[in-house]
Amino acid sequence: MAERVLVTGGAGFIGSHTCVELLAAGWDVTVIDDLSNSSPEALRRVQELAGRELRFVEGDVLDEAALKQAFDEHGCSAVIHFAAKKMVGESCSDPLGYYRTNVGGTLSLLTAMRRHDVRRLVFSSSATVYGDPAPGACPLAESAPLRPSNPYGHTKLCVERLLRDLAASEDGWQILSLRYFNPAGAHPSGRIGEAPRGVPENLLPSLMQAAVGRLPQLRVFGTDYPTRDGTAIRDYLHVVDVATGHLRALDRLPEVEGCTEYNLGTGRGVTVFEVLEAVRRASGRELSTVVEGRRPGDATAVWADPSLAEQDLAWKAERSLDDICVDAWRWQSANPEGYGS
Numbered sequence: 001m002a003e004r005v006l007v008t009g010g011a012g013f014i015g016s017h018t019c020v021e022l023l024a025a026g027w028d029v030t031v032i033d034d035l036s037n038s039s040p041e042a043l044r045r046v047q048e049l050a051g052r053e054l055r056f057v058e059g060d061v062l063d064e065a066a067l068k069q070a071f072d073e074h075g076c077s078a079v080i081h082f083a084a085k086k087m088v089g090e091s092c093s094d095p096l097g098y099y100r101t102n103v104g105g106t107l108s109l110l111t112a113m114r115r116h117d118v119r120r121l122v123f124s125s126s127a128t129v130y131g132d133p134a135p136g137a138c139p140l141a142e143s144a145p146l147r148p149s150n151p152y153g154h155t156k157l158c159v160e161r162l163l164r165d166l167a168a169s170e171d172g173w174q175i176l177s178l179r180y181f182n183p184a185g186a187h188p189s190g191r192i193g194e195a196p197r198g199v200p201e202n203l204l205p206s207l208m209q210a211a212v213g214r215l216p217q218l219r220v221f222g223t224d225y226p227t228r229d230g231t232a233i234r235d236y237l238h239v240v241d242v243a244t245g246h247l248r249a250l251d252r253l254p255e256v257e258g259c260t261e262y263n264l265g266t267g268r269g270v271t272v273f274e275v276l277e278a279v280r281r282a283s284g285r286e287l288s289t290v291v292e293g294r295r296p297g298d299a300t301a302v303w304a305d306p307s308l309a310e311q312d313l314a315w316k317a318e319r320s321l322d323d324i325c326v327d328a329w330r331w332q333s334a335n336p337e338g339y340g341s
Protein backbone atom coordinates (compact mmCIF):
# COMPACT_ATOMS: atom_id res chain seq x y z
CA MET A 1 0.00 0.00 0.00
CA ALA A 2 1.25 3.50 -0.81
CA GLU A 3 2.40 5.66 2.06
CA ARG A 4 0.51 8.86 2.76
CA VAL A 5 2.22 12.19 3.32
CA LEU A 6 0.61 15.22 4.95
CA VAL A 7 1.41 18.45 3.09
CA THR A 8 0.69 21.60 5.09
CA GLY A 9 0.18 24.61 2.85
CA GLY A 10 -0.24 22.25 -0.10
CA ALA A 11 -2.43 24.68 -2.06
CA GLY A 12 0.29 27.34 -2.16
CA PHE A 13 2.90 28.03 -4.80
CA ILE A 14 5.59 25.49 -3.85
CA GLY A 15 3.09 23.19 -2.13
CA SER A 16 0.92 22.73 -5.22
CA HIS A 17 3.90 21.91 -7.45
CA THR A 18 5.19 19.47 -4.85
CA CYS A 19 1.79 17.73 -4.65
CA VAL A 20 1.86 17.10 -8.42
CA GLU A 21 5.27 15.43 -8.15
CA LEU A 22 4.27 13.43 -5.05
CA LEU A 23 1.13 12.07 -6.70
CA ALA A 24 3.06 11.26 -9.88
CA ALA A 25 5.65 9.37 -7.81
CA GLY A 26 2.95 7.22 -6.19
CA TRP A 27 2.56 8.89 -2.80
CA ASP A 28 -0.91 9.31 -1.35
CA VAL A 29 -1.35 12.93 -0.32
CA THR A 30 -3.39 14.78 2.28
CA VAL A 31 -3.28 18.57 2.11
CA ILE A 32 -4.08 20.81 5.04
CA ASP A 33 -4.42 24.45 4.04
CA ASP A 34 -6.44 27.38 5.38
CA LEU A 35 -6.60 28.96 1.89
CA SER A 36 -5.54 32.31 3.39
CA ASN A 37 -3.09 32.89 0.53
CA SER A 38 -4.09 30.16 -1.90
CA SER A 39 -7.04 28.84 -3.86
CA PRO A 40 -8.94 25.53 -3.93
CA GLU A 41 -8.70 25.84 -7.72
CA ALA A 42 -4.96 25.12 -7.42
CA LEU A 43 -5.76 21.78 -5.78
CA ARG A 44 -8.34 20.96 -8.44
CA ARG A 45 -5.69 21.53 -11.11
CA VAL A 46 -3.07 19.53 -9.20
CA GLN A 47 -5.38 16.52 -9.33
CA GLU A 48 -6.16 17.12 -13.00
CA LEU A 49 -2.43 17.25 -13.83
CA ALA A 50 -1.59 14.16 -11.79
CA GLY A 51 -4.69 12.22 -12.88
CA ARG A 52 -5.16 11.21 -9.24
CA GLU A 53 -7.06 12.50 -6.25
CA LEU A 54 -5.71 13.87 -3.03
CA ARG A 55 -7.49 14.45 0.25
CA PHE A 56 -8.05 17.97 1.53
CA VAL A 57 -8.60 19.25 5.06
CA GLU A 58 -9.43 22.96 5.23
CA GLY A 59 -7.85 24.45 8.31
CA ASP A 60 -4.63 25.87 9.62
CA VAL A 61 -1.86 24.13 11.48
CA LEU A 62 -2.90 25.77 14.74
CA ASP A 63 -6.20 23.87 14.46
CA GLU A 64 -5.80 20.70 16.55
CA ALA A 65 -9.00 19.11 15.26
CA ALA A 66 -7.87 19.52 11.65
CA LEU A 67 -4.48 17.94 12.43
CA LYS A 68 -6.12 15.11 14.36
CA GLN A 69 -8.32 14.39 11.37
CA ALA A 70 -5.29 14.23 9.05
CA PHE A 71 -3.33 11.87 11.30
CA ASP A 72 -6.17 9.72 12.73
CA GLU A 73 -8.50 9.36 9.77
CA HIS A 74 -6.01 9.58 6.91
CA GLY A 75 -3.04 7.80 8.51
CA CYS A 76 -0.19 10.06 7.32
CA SER A 77 3.29 8.68 8.04
CA ALA A 78 5.37 11.76 7.14
CA VAL A 79 4.86 15.51 6.85
CA ILE A 80 6.05 18.23 4.49
CA HIS A 81 5.50 21.55 6.25
CA PHE A 82 5.07 24.54 3.93
CA ALA A 83 2.26 26.41 5.69
CA ALA A 84 3.65 29.81 6.69
CA LYS A 85 3.49 33.53 6.09
CA LYS A 86 6.26 34.72 3.79
CA MET A 87 6.20 38.45 3.16
CA VAL A 88 9.18 40.30 4.57
CA GLY A 89 7.50 43.73 4.64
CA GLU A 90 4.40 42.41 6.39
CA SER A 91 6.55 40.56 8.93
CA CYS A 92 8.07 43.89 10.04
CA SER A 93 4.66 45.42 10.73
CA ASP A 94 3.08 42.24 12.18
CA PRO A 95 5.76 40.23 13.99
CA LEU A 96 3.19 38.67 16.36
CA GLY A 97 1.23 37.33 13.40
CA TYR A 98 4.40 35.92 11.86
CA TYR A 99 5.61 34.23 15.05
CA ARG A 100 2.11 32.91 15.75
CA THR A 101 1.75 31.27 12.34
CA ASN A 102 5.32 30.30 11.53
CA VAL A 103 6.63 29.33 14.97
CA GLY A 104 3.36 28.63 16.81
CA GLY A 105 2.00 26.72 13.81
CA THR A 106 5.10 24.53 13.73
CA LEU A 107 4.85 23.89 17.50
CA SER A 108 1.26 22.83 17.08
CA LEU A 109 2.16 20.54 14.16
CA LEU A 110 5.09 18.94 16.02
CA THR A 111 2.92 18.35 19.09
CA ALA A 112 0.31 16.61 16.94
CA MET A 113 3.02 14.60 15.17
CA ARG A 114 4.41 13.35 18.45
CA ARG A 115 0.95 12.53 19.76
CA HIS A 116 0.35 10.36 16.67
CA ASP A 117 3.88 8.94 16.70
CA VAL A 118 4.82 10.49 13.33
CA ARG A 119 8.43 11.73 13.41
CA ARG A 120 9.38 12.20 9.78
CA LEU A 121 9.37 15.81 8.61
CA VAL A 122 10.60 17.95 5.71
CA PHE A 123 10.56 21.62 6.69
CA SER A 124 10.33 24.55 4.30
CA SER A 125 13.16 26.87 5.32
CA SER A 126 14.74 29.67 3.33
CA ALA A 127 18.05 31.18 2.32
CA THR A 128 16.74 34.19 4.22
CA VAL A 129 18.49 32.57 7.24
CA TYR A 130 21.84 33.70 5.77
CA GLY A 131 20.81 37.39 5.73
CA ASP A 132 23.17 39.69 3.84
CA PRO A 133 26.36 37.65 3.31
CA ALA A 134 29.78 39.31 3.61
CA PRO A 135 31.49 40.27 0.32
CA GLY A 136 33.03 37.18 -1.27
CA ALA A 137 31.02 34.77 0.92
CA CYS A 138 29.03 33.27 -2.00
CA PRO A 139 28.48 30.50 -2.92
CA LEU A 140 26.97 29.86 0.50
CA ALA A 141 27.40 26.45 2.08
CA GLU A 142 25.08 25.29 4.87
CA SER A 143 27.83 26.14 7.37
CA ALA A 144 27.79 29.88 6.44
CA PRO A 145 26.90 32.29 9.26
CA LEU A 146 23.18 32.52 10.04
CA ARG A 147 21.99 36.08 10.61
CA PRO A 148 18.55 36.81 9.19
CA SER A 149 17.70 40.49 8.98
CA ASN A 150 13.93 40.63 9.39
CA PRO A 151 11.14 39.01 11.47
CA TYR A 152 10.21 36.61 8.66
CA GLY A 153 13.80 35.37 8.54
CA HIS A 154 13.94 35.16 12.34
CA THR A 155 10.90 32.85 12.36
CA LYS A 156 12.56 30.51 9.83
CA LEU A 157 15.78 30.31 11.85
CA CYS A 158 13.78 29.91 15.07
CA VAL A 159 12.00 26.86 13.60
CA GLU A 160 15.28 25.39 12.32
CA ARG A 161 16.65 25.62 15.88
CA LEU A 162 13.47 24.25 17.39
CA LEU A 163 13.74 21.23 15.07
CA ARG A 164 17.36 20.63 16.05
CA ASP A 165 16.50 20.91 19.76
CA LEU A 166 13.60 18.51 19.39
CA ALA A 167 15.66 15.96 17.45
CA ALA A 168 18.39 16.15 20.11
CA SER A 169 15.91 15.71 22.95
CA GLU A 170 14.54 12.31 21.98
CA ASP A 171 15.33 9.48 19.61
CA GLY A 172 13.33 8.75 16.51
CA TRP A 173 12.94 12.12 14.84
CA GLN A 174 14.00 12.21 11.18
CA ILE A 175 13.95 15.82 9.97
CA LEU A 176 15.33 17.67 6.96
CA SER A 177 15.11 21.46 6.62
CA LEU A 178 15.42 22.70 3.04
CA ARG A 179 16.75 26.23 2.58
CA TYR A 180 15.34 27.46 -0.71
CA PHE A 181 17.07 30.26 -2.53
CA ASN A 182 14.62 32.01 -4.92
CA PRO A 183 11.91 29.64 -6.16
CA ALA A 184 10.31 30.92 -9.37
CA GLY A 185 8.62 29.79 -12.57
CA ALA A 186 5.58 27.56 -12.93
CA HIS A 187 4.53 24.07 -13.96
CA PRO A 188 5.39 23.57 -17.68
CA SER A 189 1.70 22.86 -18.40
CA GLY A 190 0.85 26.47 -17.51
CA ARG A 191 -2.01 25.16 -15.31
CA ILE A 192 -0.51 26.00 -11.91
CA GLY A 193 1.84 28.79 -10.89
CA GLU A 194 2.49 31.64 -8.49
CA ALA A 195 -0.60 33.69 -7.71
CA PRO A 196 0.23 36.24 -5.02
CA ARG A 197 -2.65 38.20 -3.49
CA GLY A 198 -2.26 41.97 -3.76
CA VAL A 199 0.85 43.66 -5.11
CA PRO A 200 3.68 41.12 -5.37
CA GLU A 201 6.90 41.65 -3.41
CA ASN A 202 9.13 39.24 -5.33
CA LEU A 203 10.90 39.85 -8.61
CA LEU A 204 9.47 37.18 -10.94
CA PRO A 205 5.78 37.77 -10.12
CA SER A 206 6.37 41.54 -10.41
CA LEU A 207 7.96 41.07 -13.84
CA MET A 208 5.15 38.77 -14.95
CA GLN A 209 2.49 41.23 -13.85
CA ALA A 210 4.30 44.02 -15.70
CA ALA A 211 4.55 41.83 -18.83
CA VAL A 212 0.83 41.03 -18.74
CA GLY A 213 -0.12 44.67 -18.06
CA ARG A 214 -1.32 44.33 -14.47
CA LEU A 215 1.55 46.55 -13.30
CA PRO A 216 2.62 49.61 -15.29
CA GLN A 217 6.33 48.87 -15.03
CA LEU A 218 9.02 47.04 -13.09
CA ARG A 219 10.50 49.00 -10.20
CA VAL A 220 14.21 48.20 -10.10
CA PHE A 221 15.36 48.47 -6.48
CA GLY A 222 18.91 49.73 -6.70
CA THR A 223 21.40 49.98 -9.58
CA ASP A 224 24.36 50.96 -7.38
CA TYR A 225 25.31 47.54 -6.03
CA PRO A 226 28.93 46.44 -6.50
CA THR A 227 27.91 43.81 -9.10
CA ARG A 228 28.52 43.40 -12.85
CA ASP A 229 25.56 45.65 -13.84
CA GLY A 230 24.82 47.41 -10.55
CA THR A 231 21.74 45.32 -9.64
CA ALA A 232 21.52 42.69 -6.92
CA ILE A 233 22.34 39.04 -7.53
CA ARG A 234 20.16 36.05 -6.55
CA ASP A 235 19.94 32.32 -7.24
CA TYR A 236 16.56 31.69 -8.96
CA LEU A 237 15.53 28.07 -9.17
CA HIS A 238 12.63 26.48 -10.98
CA VAL A 239 9.72 25.57 -8.71
CA VAL A 240 9.56 22.07 -10.26
CA ASP A 241 13.18 21.58 -9.18
CA VAL A 242 12.17 22.72 -5.69
CA ALA A 243 9.33 20.19 -5.79
CA THR A 244 11.61 17.32 -6.80
CA GLY A 245 13.96 18.36 -3.99
CA HIS A 246 11.13 17.55 -1.55
CA LEU A 247 10.65 14.17 -3.15
CA ARG A 248 14.34 13.35 -2.76
CA ALA A 249 14.23 14.56 0.86
CA LEU A 250 11.16 12.45 1.62
CA ASP A 251 12.82 9.38 0.08
CA ARG A 252 15.86 10.04 2.23
CA LEU A 253 14.02 10.51 5.57
CA PRO A 254 14.06 6.83 6.64
CA GLU A 255 17.88 6.98 6.77
CA VAL A 256 18.14 10.36 8.49
CA GLU A 257 19.26 10.51 12.10
CA GLY A 258 18.06 13.62 13.89
CA CYS A 259 17.93 16.85 11.93
CA THR A 260 19.96 18.28 9.00
CA GLU A 261 19.71 21.34 6.73
CA TYR A 262 20.24 21.45 2.95
CA ASN A 263 20.42 24.29 0.45
CA LEU A 264 18.20 24.08 -2.60
CA GLY A 265 19.69 26.39 -5.22
CA THR A 266 21.31 26.23 -8.64
CA GLY A 267 24.73 27.57 -7.65
CA ARG A 268 24.35 30.35 -10.27
CA GLY A 269 23.76 33.98 -9.36
CA VAL A 270 22.04 36.34 -11.81
CA THR A 271 21.27 40.06 -11.63
CA VAL A 272 17.88 41.79 -11.73
CA PHE A 273 18.69 43.08 -15.23
CA GLU A 274 19.59 39.58 -16.43
CA VAL A 275 16.24 38.28 -15.20
CA LEU A 276 14.51 41.22 -16.88
CA GLU A 277 16.16 40.32 -20.21
CA ALA A 278 15.16 36.68 -19.83
CA VAL A 279 11.53 37.71 -19.23
CA ARG A 280 11.65 39.97 -22.31
CA ARG A 281 12.87 37.02 -24.39
CA ALA A 282 10.29 34.63 -22.97
CA SER A 283 7.31 36.97 -23.26
CA GLY A 284 8.24 38.96 -26.35
CA ARG A 285 6.98 42.01 -24.43
CA GLU A 286 8.84 45.30 -24.07
CA LEU A 287 8.91 45.90 -20.35
CA SER A 288 9.32 49.39 -19.01
CA THR A 289 11.33 49.95 -15.88
CA VAL A 290 11.80 52.67 -13.32
CA VAL A 291 14.95 52.77 -11.23
CA GLU A 292 14.32 53.34 -7.52
CA GLY A 293 16.56 53.31 -4.46
CA ARG A 294 17.65 50.10 -2.75
CA ARG A 295 14.93 48.24 -0.89
CA PRO A 296 15.76 48.37 2.83
CA GLY A 297 17.29 45.14 4.10
CA ASP A 298 18.13 43.77 0.62
CA ALA A 299 21.35 41.80 0.21
CA THR A 300 23.87 42.52 -2.54
CA ALA A 301 24.49 38.96 -3.68
CA VAL A 302 23.12 35.62 -2.52
CA TRP A 303 23.71 32.33 -4.26
CA ALA A 304 24.00 28.74 -3.12
CA ASP A 305 26.59 26.08 -2.91
CA PRO A 306 24.14 23.22 -3.62
CA SER A 307 26.73 20.42 -3.51
CA LEU A 308 25.61 18.90 -0.19
CA ALA A 309 22.11 18.24 -1.53
CA GLU A 310 23.62 16.67 -4.64
CA GLN A 311 25.88 14.47 -2.56
CA ASP A 312 23.38 13.35 0.09
CA LEU A 313 19.98 13.64 -1.62
CA ALA A 314 21.01 12.99 -5.24
CA TRP A 315 19.24 16.25 -6.08
CA LYS A 316 20.38 18.90 -8.55
CA ALA A 317 18.47 21.79 -10.13
CA GLU A 318 18.01 20.86 -13.79
CA ARG A 319 16.10 23.80 -15.22
CA SER A 320 17.58 27.08 -16.47
CA LEU A 321 16.61 30.74 -16.01
CA ASP A 322 15.06 30.63 -19.49
CA ASP A 323 12.97 27.61 -18.47
CA ILE A 324 11.79 29.57 -15.41
CA CYS A 325 10.76 32.56 -17.51
CA VAL A 326 9.15 30.58 -20.36
CA ASP A 327 7.10 28.50 -17.91
CA ALA A 328 6.18 31.51 -15.76
CA TRP A 329 5.03 33.36 -18.87
CA ARG A 330 2.95 30.39 -20.10
CA TRP A 331 1.17 30.36 -16.73
CA GLN A 332 0.79 34.16 -16.45
CA SER A 333 -0.41 34.75 -20.01
CA ALA A 334 -3.00 31.95 -19.75
CA ASN A 335 -4.06 33.03 -16.22
CA PRO A 336 -3.53 36.79 -16.04
CA GLU A 337 -5.59 37.01 -12.83
CA GLY A 338 -4.06 33.89 -11.28
CA TYR A 339 -6.75 31.46 -10.13
CA GLY A 340 -9.43 34.18 -10.18
CA SER A 341 -11.49 35.16 -7.21
Ligand code: UD1
Binds near residue numbers: 088089181272
Ligand atom coordinates in the same frame (compact mmCIF):
# COMPACT_ATOMS: atom_id res chain seq x y z
C1 UD1 B 1 12.91 37.89 -0.63
C2 UD1 B 1 12.97 37.98 0.86
C3 UD1 B 1 13.38 36.65 1.41
C4 UD1 B 1 12.46 35.55 0.91
C5 UD1 B 1 12.46 35.53 -0.61
C6 UD1 B 1 11.46 34.53 -1.13
C7 UD1 B 1 13.61 40.34 1.30
C8 UD1 B 1 14.61 41.24 1.92
N1 UD1 B 1 13.88 39.03 1.29
O1 UD1 B 1 14.20 37.63 -1.06
O2 UD1 B 1 13.35 36.69 2.80
O3 UD1 B 1 12.88 34.30 1.39
O4 UD1 B 1 12.09 36.82 -1.06
O5 UD1 B 1 11.66 34.32 -2.49
O6 UD1 B 1 12.58 40.76 0.86
N2 UD1 B 1 13.43 43.41 -7.01
C9 UD1 B 1 13.26 44.52 -7.83
N3 UD1 B 1 11.99 44.91 -8.12
C10 UD1 B 1 10.86 44.25 -7.65
C11 UD1 B 1 11.07 43.12 -6.82
C12 UD1 B 1 12.38 42.74 -6.51
O7 UD1 B 1 14.21 45.14 -8.28
O8 UD1 B 1 9.74 44.66 -7.95
C13 UD1 B 1 14.80 42.97 -6.70
C14 UD1 B 1 15.09 42.97 -5.23
O9 UD1 B 1 15.52 44.22 -4.80
C15 UD1 B 1 16.15 41.87 -5.15
C16 UD1 B 1 15.78 40.90 -6.27
O10 UD1 B 1 14.94 41.65 -7.15
O11 UD1 B 1 17.41 42.41 -5.42
C17 UD1 B 1 15.03 39.70 -5.77
O12 UD1 B 1 13.96 40.12 -4.95
P1 UD1 B 1 12.90 39.13 -4.32
O13 UD1 B 1 12.27 38.32 -5.39
O14 UD1 B 1 12.00 39.91 -3.43
O15 UD1 B 1 13.77 38.08 -3.49
P2 UD1 B 1 14.83 38.31 -2.30
O16 UD1 B 1 15.08 39.75 -2.03
O17 UD1 B 1 16.01 37.48 -2.61
